[in-house]
Amino acid sequence: MTFNLDGPVAIIGAGIGGLTAALSLQHFGVPVRVFEQAQAFREVGAGVTITPNAMNALNFLGIGPALAEQAGETLQYFVRSAADSRELERGPDPGSFVTEFGAPYCNLHRADLHGTLVGAVCRNDPDAITLGLRLDDVEQDGDNVVARFSDRSAFAASALVGADGGASAVRNVVFGGQTASYTGHVALRALVPYTRVPPAIIEDPYVLYVGAGRSLIHYPLRSQATMNLLGACLMTSRSPCENSSPQCPRRICSNGACETGSR
Numbered sequence: 001m002t003f004n005l006d007g008p009v010a011i012i013g014a015g016i017g018g019l020t021a022a023l024s025l026q027h028f029g030v031p032v033r034v035f036e037q038a039q040a041f042r043e044v045g046a047g048v049t050i051t052p053n054a055m056n057a058l059n060f061l062g063i064g065p066a067l068a069e070q071a072g073e074t075l076q077y078f079v080r081s082a083a084d085s086r087e088l089e090r091g092p093d094p095g096s097f098v099t100e101f102g103a104p105y106c107n108l109h110r111a112d113l114h115g116t117l118v119g120a121v122c123r124n125d126p127d128a129i130t131l132g133l134r135l136d137d138v139e140q141d142g143d144n145v146v147a148r149f150s151d152r153s154a155f156a157a158s159a160l161v162g163a164d165g166g167a168s169a170v171r172n173v174v175f176g177g178q179t180a181s182y183t184g185h186v187a188l189r190a191l192v193p194y195t196r197v198p199p200a201i202i203e204d205p206y207v208l209y210v211g212a213g214r215s216l217i218h219y220p221l222r223s224q225a226t227m228n229l230l231g232a233c234l235m236t237s238r239s240p241c242e243n244s245s246p247q248c249p250r251r252i253c254s255n256g257a258c259e260t261g262s263r
Contacts, residue, residue: 008033010147010157012135012170014041016048016110018163019117023061026124033155034121035147037134037164041118045110046189047221047228052101059103063116070116071106072223075206082211091206107228109221135169188231194220197227 009025011018014036022032050058050067058064074097079089097105121128134150138160145160162170166180194202201218205227208217214233221228 005030005158007031007144007156007158010035010145010155010160012147012160012162013164013168014038014118014129014131015163015165016114016117018161019114019121020061021161021163022121022128023063023117023124026121026128027061031125032121032128033157034129035133035135035149035155036129036131039132041114041131043109043111045114046191047219047230048108048110048113050106050108050113052097052103052105055103055106056101061120063120064103066116067108067113068104068106070112070222071108072220074105074107075220077206077208077219078204079208079210082209082214082216085209088210107219107221109226109228112222135164138170138173184234186233186235188233190229191221192227192229194225194227201227 008031011022011032011034014034018034018036022034025032050071055064055068058067074094076094077091078087079091080087094105097103118129133153135147136150137148139146139148140160144156144158146154146156147160148154160170162168162174164170171178205224206219209215214231216229216231218227218229220226
């Protein structure tokens with residue numbers, strides 16, 4: 001099926017998904033306008049794993065080498081038992097990924113990935129991204145789709161992409177107010193300066209601990225300047241900040257955010 005676009009494509013949301021969509025469309029000569037409700041970009045998030053298939057796509061878009069340089073050396077990972085730390089699995093030699101899959105395996109700070117995408121999109125078109133606009137409604141007819149924003153401005157486009165996250169306003173319009181389903185999976189993240197990481201962890205820096213209904217992974221970011229931690233568990237309550245669950249007994253709730261361990 002072939003679509004003829006007579007004008008720019010509107011993208012709602014300037015996160016990883018929205019900006020990757022924007023850069024991909026630009027690569028094929030399609031003009032885009034990305035609308036983001038935040039007033040400014042700031043460093044948020046923690047570690048993200050970019051597997052070789054994703055790196056191949058980012059290489060195709062021209063930003064893979066810069067991201068690999070920011071990530072630094074990829075270390076071999078180990079899978080261990082959460083009960084007694086015994087080794088359950090050993091990851092492949094990191095050097096084998098390029099040979100086998102054509103691209104490396106990288107661990108990146110989300111902000112580095114996001115910043116690289118912002119830079120690439122804006123180099124193609126300095127006016128591609130508009131900040132500070134919150135979507136209120138979407139209307140479409142046989143020719144165009146019109147995005148209407150909270151400041152009463154509007155933008156007509158040949159097509160519109162919703163990339164505005166779990167509380168998507170686009171999804172709310174298209175699917176009539178359906179809410180995202182809570183699956184019971186909760187992820188708890190932390191970043192630790194490498195200078196504060198215990199020596200025993202530095203000696204074994206890339207490990208996934210697995211147990212019944214829970215896991216914990218840690219790995220270095222930014223050429224071993226920061227240690228990323230990601231814990232995951234299943235919770236019985238629908239709200240992550242309701243009464244403490246036996247699955248996550250060390251959970252601390254503050255201002256609606258759930259964390260574990262000491263601050």
